[in-house]
Amino acid sequence: MRPSDLLIPQPAGLYCPLADIFIDPVFPVDRALITHGHSDHARAGHGSVLATQDTLGIMGIRYGEHFAGQAQTAQLGKSIEINDVRFTFYPAGHVLGSAQIAVETKGLKIIVSGDYKRATDPTCLPFEPQRCDVFITEATFGLPVFTHPDLAEEVQKLLRSVKLFPERAHLVGAYSLGKAQRVIALIRQAGYDAPLYLHGALEKLTNYYANRGARLGLLKPVAGVPKEDLQGAIILCPPSAIQDVWARKFPDPVTCFASGWMRIRARARQRGVELPLVVSDHADWPDLQRTILETQASEVWVTHGQEDALVHWCQSVGLNAQPLNMVGYGDEGETEPEAQAS
Numbered sequence: 508m509r510p511s512d513l514l515i516p517q518p519a520g521l522y523c524p525l526a527d528i529f530i531d532p533v534f535p536v537d538r539a540l541i542t543h544g545h546s547d548h549a550r551a552g553h554g555s556v557l558a559t560q561d562t563l564g565i566m567g568i569r570y571g572e573h574f575a576g577q578a579q580t581a582q583l584g585k586s587i588e589i590n591d592v593r594f595t596f597y598p599a600g601h602v603l604g605s606a607q608i609a610v611e612t613k614g615l616k617i618i619v620s621g622d623y624k625r626a627t628d629p630t631c632l633p634f635e636p637q638r639c640d641v642f643i644t645e646a647t648f649g650l651p652v653f654t655h656p657d658l659a660e661e662v663q664k665l666l667r668s669v670k671l672f673p674e675r676a677h678l679v680g681a682y683s684l685g686k687a688q689r690v691i692a693l694i695r696q697a698g699y700d701a702p703l704y705l706h707g708a709l710e711k712l713t714n715y716y717a718n719r720g721a722r723l724g725l726l727k728p729v730a731g732v733p734k735e736d737l738q739g740a741i742i743l744c745p746p747s748a749i750q751d752v753w754a755r756k757f758p759d760p761v762t763c764f765a766s767g768w769m770r771i772r773a774r775a776r777q778r779g780v781e782l783p784l785v786v787s788d789h790a791d792w793p794d795l796q797r798t799i800l801e802t803q804a805s806e807v808w809v810t811h812g813q814e815d816a817l818v819h820w821c822q823s824v825g826l827n828a829q830p831l832n833m834v835g836y837g838d839e840g841e842t843e844p845e846a847q848a849s
């Protein structure tokens with residue numbers, strides 16, 4: 508069997524004809540396996556969904572309880588067989604519940620990694636490298652310029668600014684699934700123990716994380732808190748809110764944005780970000796390379812992001828590599844359906 512017979516890139520997503528399933532389909536399909544809850548990977552309306560318990564929980568919060576005809580829980584490390592193809596979910600270190608999916612038959616093993624990172628994240632299980640024949644990877648930050656900085660230092664930038672400007676509010680833009688909760692956990696790890704305030708669009712997912720054991724400390728909804736009580740406070744919100752009229756109700760706000768894209772100064776300026784925090788939930792350039800080598804795969808398929816640079820690097824170290832040019836997957840800028848709510 509050739510790898511291209513086991514998994515085929517189609518407009519809806521990666522398709523396994525033997526098992527008749529799609530992985531992370533961007534259109535509604537009969538049977539979907541889903542790596543994680545970001546809206547470019549997890550969509551509503553499939554006939555059946557197989558995913559980890561937390562991914563199913565997150566989909567339920569985002570799309571309502573009837574997000575699919577049927578939902579089945581995948582246990583990490585435990586295989587499920589469909590028509591002689593074995594599917595196994597392993598942690599991907601990207602967001603709570605995120606998984607890589609191993610697809611195996613007749614001695615051939617392909618890993619679909621979904622989105623992943625190798626940097627510390629107190630809110631989810633770390634990525635577990637798996638040996639495989641073909642490794643399918645994203646390349647969101649697949650350029651040498653992307654080397655993510657020390658996380659603790661990024662958090663210190665924020666905390667130093669809070670100390671320096673005790674009369675100003677700090678608004679931290681962070682994606683509602685994963686990034687916001689990770690930033691909160693990192694702020695706590697740095698020893699900050701005052702209440703943290705949440706924009707309404709972050710509440711449900713953040714509460715879900717807390718219920719699932721993330722140590723997020725005291726969190727309060729920001730709605731209804733008098734302006735003067737928010738001097739010196741840290742408020743987390745969706746990235747779109749930092750430029751919104753919503754942001755004007757805070758005392759002289761310092762606008763911050765936690766994103767891997769904050770590496771690029773022009774992006775920060777474009778978005779009117781005063782304090783960029785380089786915090787990414789994707790592997791940086793060195794970690795993409797390290798991960799590919801650790802899987803010992805002889806073949807690499809690149810789904811989305813900076814495909815060309817990563818394919819070129821793979822070929823330079825003697826691996827077969829090809830871009831899949833898959834459409835419909837975003838970068839960190841996942842569409843934020845809840846961002847409109849205040």
Ligand SMILES: [Zn+2]
Nearest residue numbers: 543545601622
């Ligand atoms: Zn993602």
Ligand SMILES: [Zn+2]
Nearest residue numbers: 547622836837
């Ligand atoms: Zn993605």
